[in-house]
Amino acid sequence: MIAERIDGKAFAQSLRERVGRLAAEFACKAGRKAGLAVVLVGEDQASQVYVRSKGKATLEANMASFEHRLPADVSGAELLALVERLNVDPAVDGILVQLPLPGYLDEQAVISAISPDKDVDGFHVINAGRLSVGQTGFVPCTPLGCMMMLTDRLGDLSGLEAVVIGRSNIVGKPMAQLLLDANATVTIAHSRTKNLPDVVRRADIVVAAVGRPEMVRKDWIKPGATVIDVGINRVAAAEEGKTRLVGDVAFDEVSEVAGAITPVPGGVGPMTIAVLLRNTLVAAYRNAGIALAGDDL
Numbered sequence: 001m002i003a004e005r006i007d008g009k010a011f012a013q014s015l016r017e018r019v020g021r022l023a024a025e026f027a028c029k030a031g032r033k034a035g036l037a038v039v040l041v042g043e044d045q046a047s048q049v050y051v052r053s054k055g056k057a058t059l060e061a062n063m064a065s066f067e068h069r070l071p072a073d074v075s076g077a078e079l080l081a082l083v084e085r086l087n088v089d090p091a092v093d094g095i096l097v098q099l100p101l102p103g104y105l106d107e108q109a110v111i112s113a114i115s116p117d118k119d120v121d122g123f124h125v126i127n128a129g130r131l132s133v134g135q136t137g138f139v140p141c142t143p144l145g146c147m148m149m150l151t152d153r154l155g156d157l158s159g160l161e162a163v164v165i166g167r168s169n170i171v172g173k174p175m176a177q178l179l180l181d182a183n184a185t186v187t188i189a190h191s192r193t194k195n196l197p198d199v200v201r202r203a204d205i206v207v208a209a210v211g212r213p214e215m216v217r218k219d220w221i222k223p224g225a226t227v228i229d230v231g232i233n234r235v236a237a238a239e240e241g242k243t244r245l246v247g248d249v250a251f252d253e254v255s256e257v258a259g260a261i262t263p264v265p266g267g268v269g270p271m272t273i274a275v276l277l278r279n280t281l282v283a284a285y286r287n288a289g290i291a292l293a294g295d296d297l
């Protein structure tokens with residue numbers, strides 16, 4: 001068997017187009033565009049690339065983008081004051097502070113300062129709590145994107161065995177919660193899990209969010225399982241001096257047994273920005289008190 005390749009790029013593109021259409025409708029109804037503010041502290045190269053592509057995608061989706069670039073030595077008080085201004089700015093529906101912040105800044109304090117109703121990353125403890133008790137809030141973009149791809153492929157997840165490898169607050173835990181809410185039987189594995197291959201072999205759904213290149217091997221996978229690879233790892237390429245990206249799953253060999261699998265790159269990654277745009281649009285509709293027609297987001 002050769003696994004179906006789940007095309008995250010195409011899936012993300014179609015979500016972005018849907019968001020773009022609904023964002024145009026929002027602008028007509030509300031008399032303003034939905035707005036996403038992105039805050040970048042310092043000169044980190046990767047963060048600059050992420051912020052630029054988020055800004056571009058926001059504009060392409062018919063939304064307003066507000067970029068705030070602060071110097072690497074900005075004080076915690078200045079950063080919190082900016083977040084406070086954005087919290088009360090009616091043109092801003094979503095606030096994203098690009099992580100990681102320089103080490104001397106308290107990330108948790110900054111995330112806690114964001115209004116939970118503008119926390120489109122879903123990192124605020126209030127939104128984590130809402131997810132955990134089944135209230136409406138914002139769900140972190142990466143696991144929500146994984147969930148969309150899973151339900152698109154599998155439909156009803158009731159009773160399926162799901163194993164999530166990784167228990168971070170931004171991927172593993174919310175992923176497990178979403179699967180549980182969809183009535184899957186969920187196991188969360190982590191670095192202290194014993195007999196990890198045996199645990200993973202039970203799974204109809206495997207979500208790998210570890211950060212270890214190609215850790216998940218072919219003989220860990222139940223034939224026909226759906227495998228979602230969240231990992232992004234840069235490794236040396238065959239050509240000297242070059243690097244390439246690989247996931248947490250050994251893609252080629254796992255493809256021989258899985259029913260479906262997301263590639264890296266081109267799987268989960270593109271979904272993360274698309275879901276960020278989706279969350280921002282949902283925030284805009286909620287903040288403006290306008291019902292979102294249909295439930296197709």
Ligand code: NAP
Nearest residue numbers: 142166167168171190191209210211230231232268269272
């Ligand atoms: P993280 O905070 O470092 O968490 C990694 C998790 O993996 C931890 O729970 C850790 O267990 C577990 N782990 C580490 N070694 C393990 C092992 N040998 N066996 C089993 N579990 C092990 O990472 P993260 O932020 O969740 O990200 C995970 C990966 O996803 C990274 O590669 C990251 O780059 C990628 N990522 C991708 C996107 C995207 O848009 N595609 C978004 C976010 C993250 P302990 O808790 O016991 O330490």
